[in-house]
Amino acid sequence: MRPICARSIVFAVCVWISMPAFGAILYVDDSATRGLNDGTSWENAFLDLQSALAIAKKGDKIHIGAGTYEPSSTGDRTATFKLPKRVVVRGGFGGVGAEDPDAWDPVAHVTKLSGDLNNDDTPAGQNIEENSFHVVTATAVDRRAKLRGLTVTGGNASEVLSSPAHNGSGGGLILNNNASPTIVECTFASNKAIHAGGAVLAGAGSPVFKGCKFQKNKVGMPTPSAGTGGAVAGGAEFHNCMFEGNQASVGSGAVAGPAIFYSCTFEGNTAEGAGAIGGSELAVDCTFIGNIATYSGGAAKGAKKLINCKFYSNSAGQASAGAVDGVELAVNCLFSGNSAELFSNAATVPENLPGKFVNCTFVGNQTHPGPTDAAAVGVMGAAEFSNCIFWNNGSVGTATESLQVVGAPSASLSLTNCCVMGWTGALGGSGNSGDDPLFIDADGPDDVYGTEDDNPRLSGISTCIDAGQNVLLPKDKFDLDADENVQERTSLDLDLAARRVNGTVDIGAFESPEGGYPPVIPDDDALSCPADIAPASEPPASAGDGSVDESDLLAMIGVWGACDGCVADLSGNGAVNVEDLLLLVAAWGECP
Numbered sequence: 001m002r003p004i005c006a007r008s009i010v011f012a013v014c015v016w017i018s019m020p021a022f023g024a025i026l027y028v029d030d031s032a033t034r035g036l037n038d039g040t041s042w043e044n045a046f047l048d049l050q051s052a053l054a055i056a057k058k059g060d061k062i063h064i065g066a067g068t069y070e071p072s073s074t075g076d077r078t079a080t081f082k083l084p085k086r087v088v089v090r091g092g093f094g095g096v097g098a099e100d101p102d103a104w105d106p107v108a109h110v111t112k113l114s115g116d117l118n119n120d121d122t123p124a125g126q127n128i129e130e131n132s133f134h135v136v137t138a139t140a141v142d143r144r145a146k147l148r149g150l151t152v153t154g155g156n157a158s159e160v161l162s163s164p165a166h167n168g169s170g171g172g173l174i175l176n177n178n179a180s181p182t183i184v185e186c187t188f189a190s191n192k193a194i195h196a197g198g199a200v201l202a203g204a205g206s207p208v209f210k211g212c213k214f215q216k217n218k219v220g221m222p223t224p225s226a227g228t229g230g231a232v233a234g235g236a237e238f239h240n241c242m243f244e245g246n247q248a249s250v251g252s253g254a255v256a257g258p259a260i261f262y263s264c265t266f267e268g269n270t271a272e273g274a275g276a277i278g279g280s281e282l283a284v285d286c287t288f289i290g291n292i293a294t295y296s297g298g299a300a301k302g303a304k305k306l307i308n309c310k311f312y313s314n315s316a317g318q319a320s321a322g323a324v325d326g327v328e329l330a331v332n333c334l335f336s337g338n339s340a341e342l343f344s345n346a347a348t349v350p351e352n353l354p355g356k357f358v359n360c361t362f363v364g365n366q367t368h369p370g371p372t373d374a375a376a377v378g379v380m381g382a383a384e385f386s387n388c389i390f391w392n393n394g395s396v397g398t399a400t401e402s403l404q405v406v407g408a409p410s411a412s413l414s415l416t417n418c419c420v421m422g423w424t425g426a427l428g429g430s431g432n433s434g435d436d437p438l439f440i441d442a443d444g445p446d447d448v449y450g451t452e453d454d455n456p457r458l459s460g461i462s463t464c465i466d467a468g469q470n471v472l473l474p475k476d477k478f479d480l481d482a483d484e485n486v487q488e489r490t491s492l493d494l495d496l497a498a499r500r501v502n503g504t505v506d507i508g509a510f511e512s513p514e515g516g517y518p519p520v521i522p523d524d525d526a527l528s529c530p531a532d533i534a535p536a537s538e539p540p541a542s543a544g545d546g547s548v549d550e551s552d553l554l555a556m557i558g559v560w561g562a563c564d565g566c567v568a569d570l571s572g573n574g575a576v577n578v579e580d581l582l583l584l585v586a587a588w589g590e591c592p
Contacts, residue, residue, distance in 0.1 A: 049064060404420050
């Protein structure tokens with residue numbers, strides 16, 4: 001036994017020697033003016049971040065107190081904060097003077113890494129000529145190098161003829177030599193570049209961003225001949241990130257490149273093409289609101305896969321695709337209130353990118369119609385639509401089939417089990433109908449499509465419930481329900497609720513629960529009881545007797561059908577039909 005024990009001891013010693021030692025914590029705080037400034041504690045913290053970065057070793061952590069830190073104190077624009085390998089740089093601490101210096105809250109204890117070397121930037125973006133080319137630089141690091149709880153701002157990659165150092169791209173953060181750090185709970189705000197990536201140039205690396213915000217970053221020259229990726233350019237992975245008010249003079253107001261997004265929000269980003277994202281690989285559970293392309297692709301262009309995404313009020317100013325210009329696969333997606341000048345408002349399928357849409361809802365998208373324009377989807381190449389709803393696209397109440405879906409003369413369209421307003425059968429396919437889907441309240445209490453109060457879920461008596469085909473659902477490749485089964489068919493709907501309640505999938509992006517959703521009585525300031533439509537006496541024929549009963553039912557039946565402006569049109573869709581009957585029954589009894 002002794003030889004075995006000896007070998008075991010030797011092995012244990014070898015393992016212990018090979019294990020990396022726990023790193024040190026280096027402290028940085030520009031308020032630590034009375035200490036030794038050797039980084040060993042908050043009281044003795046380094047006054048500047050560069051001092052800590054210069055001595056940091058693999059496994060170390062750098063904790064930074066609230067304050068503003070610049071890469072250079074001498075006005076050197078090429079100076080930058082260099083992220084070391086396997087080092088965690090973390091801001092957001094209370095630091096010197098706080099009741100608890102180790103209290104971490106990046107919102108309460110803002111820690112800025114700023115390229116504004118003269119401290120004279122204006123909110124309008126003036127006085128940035130002397131700002132750092134890159135506030136932070138990472139070279140050949142892997143995901144064990146981390147930035148957390150920091151605000152990166154004021155970078156200005158302004159070199160028109162970009163040098164090998166890429167001083168025309170990545171104003172906030174530039175990643176060199178396939179650098180792939182992990183960035184957590186950081187804010188990138190008011191950074192600028194000429195060529196690519198106003199805030200971040202990711203290059204060929206694969207960085208991960210979690211819980212980050214990208215706000216008012218900008219890329220482009222004074223003339224719109226360059227500039228892609230207002231916030232980020234390059235491949236990256238984003239989780240729970242917010243992109244707001246970023247701009248690109250040419251393409252992709254928020255992110256340009258083969259990026260992957262999970263549970264991200266894009267709001268108010270602008271570009272010539274692809275107001276928010278361009279060339280993305282995948283977006284899951286993402287929301288796009290009010291993004292603008294001055295030409296085409298208000299929210300996205302050239303997106304490969306969109307799963308469980310919402311598109312509200314995105315627009316294309318001069319051409320087509322208020323929401324998406326080109327997508328290979330869209331599943332459980334909602335397109336509402338998007339607009340464009342030409343051809344199609346919600347989505348366009350170009351000639352070179354076949355599109356497949358499964359269980360998507362297109363409602364209330366608007367266009368300036370021409371003889372070949374569609375308010376919802378226009379197809380130039382080939383497209384398949386399965387279990388989808390197209391309703392009230394174009395002028396509200398317009399039943400024209402061609403305003404819902406249109407194909408160019410050479411286009412190939414395939415529709416299966418879809419609900420299309422004004423359906424004539426001319427588009428072919430099987431299982432399609434023009435039955436009213438009877439949404440609960442598709443334009444919401446504000447009566448405006450494309451706002452977040454919209455409720456385009458199916459009311460309890462909709463014929464779209466249990467009317468889809470399960471075999472048309474794609475496999476749950478991205479594991480929406482996190483059960484590690486990627487071979488099952490799509491398991492969740494746009495609400496991340498069960499996709500099949502009674503064994504058969506509903507048509508549209510939302511699945512109804514058992515028994516269906518209850519109807520919602522519209523909020524009407526003029527009527528405290530909208531369904532109380534019968535006259536109290538005859539004459540006069542004044543509406544309302546204080547209760548919803550048989551007299552109101554008979555009054556509704558008496559005007560059944562088209563009835564523009566009729567008091568019995570409770571849903572406001574220009575006709576008295578089953579949708580109004582459902583609302584009346586739900587209000588049955590004494591008025592409140």
